Amino acid sequence: MSSGLLTSAVGSLELRSPLLTGSGTFGHDPAAALRFLGPEDLGAHVLKTVTPRPRTGNPPPRLVETPAGLLNSIGLENRGLAWFLEEVAPQHREAPWPVVGNAGGESVEEFVEVVAAFGAEPALAAIEINLSCPNVQGGALPFSTSPEAVGEVVAACRAATDKPLWAKLSPNVTRIAPLARAAEEAGADALTVCNTLLGLVVDWRRRRPALGQGMGGLSGPAIRPVALRLVWECRQAVGLPIVASGGVSSAEDVLQFLVAGASAVQVGSYCFRRPDGIRRIAGDLRRLLAEEGCRVRELVGSLRWPGGGAAGGGEG
Numbered sequence: 001m002s003s004g005l006l007t008s009a010v011g012s013l014e015l016r017s018p019l020l021t022g023s024g025t026f027g028h029d030p031a032a033a034l035r036f037l038g039p040e041d042l043g044a045h046v047l048k049t050v051t052p053r054p055r056t057g058n059p060p061p062r063l064v065e066t067p068a069g070l071l072n073s074i075g076l077e078n079r080g081l082a083w084f085l086e087e088v089a090p091q092h093r094e095a096p097w098p099v100v101g102n103a104g105g106e107s108v109e110e111f112v113e114v115v116a117a118f119g120a121e122p123a124l125a126a127i128e129i130n131l132s133c134p135n136v137q138g139g140a141l142p143f144s145t146s147p148e149a150v151g152e153v154v155a156a157c158r159a160a161t162d163k164p165l166w167a168k169l170s171p172n173v174t175r176i177a178p179l180a181r182a183a184e185e186a187g188a189d190a191l192t193v194c195n196t197l198l199g200l201v202v203d204w205r206r207r208r209p210a211l212g213q214g215m216g217g218l219s220g221p222a223i224r225p226v227a228l229r230l231v232w233e234c235r236q237a238v239g240l241p242i243v244a245s246g247g248v249s250s251a252e253d254v255l256q257f258l259v260a261g262a263s264a265v266q267v268g269s270y271c272f273r274r275p276d277g278i279r280r281i282a283g284d285l286r287r288l289l290a291e292e293g294c295r296v297r298e299l300v301g302s303l304r305w306p307g308g309g310a311a312g313g314g315e316g
């Protein structure tokens, strides 16, 4: 069956498949990735967030399952930029797919430090910036909640690299369109939509939150309709390519995101359950596309809204 069915692109980055890993959900090891996935299955390997200095992350427990979802508060644990550049990045230089670095920081300067280093690293084809990081200078609210903060960090990162720059937005906002526009105006090449939804699970016997830190980020099938709605809203708001992220565990899910406007789709939590999940989804995707007689590229953004109008609809 023709592998051309799956080809897509995020701006200038050509992809053999629209399926990407989600940051923080697939590990850093390219050899492990190759044990579970073929080069034709994975469009790009998106790596976990790297911050300038090592972070120990949040106190345990850090993960709790919910109906159709996973609540996590890993707290961006990572071994820092120097370790990444010395130990991780070189292993990816011969990878059979493009590799995307994910940069984090607690100030604009920290983002720029990571993005500039990623920009000089030949293993990385693109850079995703995780705007859900707390903005310590701005009062610890995440960058992703303020259009001004998004604009400032994206503009500074844009000036620090020529590589494709993807701004990963948060769903924890009243309206995502102003954030999407701020990222576009500041020079982002693509949007990743979206990160986890803020949530809480209570251990009522102990009268304590189930997670050591308190709240966490909800992922998995429970968030898919929300992520899909946000992709569609971003599609209406900006002309940038969109990388979807949120609750994908089947080819049917991927097709929904493509039709709503995503050029590529990240598979996150599902990979914990099935490390070969992206291969399985890719196989089903080829079959469904062949049955339907169309290619990924033809589906992107093909959603027809009822009445021909723009986004909208009731809540009850």
Ligand SMILES: Cc1cc2nc3c(=O)[nH]c(=O)nc-3n(C[C@H](O)[C@H](O)[C@H](O)COP(=O)(O)O)c2cc1C
Pocket: 022, 023, 024, 025, 048, 049, 070, 072, 074, 076, 102, 130, 168, 194, 195, 196, 218, 219, 220, 221, 223, 245, 246, 247, 248, 266, 267, 268, 269, 270
């Ligand atoms: C355990 C875990 C760790 C994550 N770590 C990161 C991270 O380091 N950086 C980031 O941008 N997103 C991180 N995410 C968010 C995922 O990349 C993804 O955007 C989110 O989980 C929604 O997709 P999913 O429902 O397919 O998991 C993490 C998610 C989980 C579940």
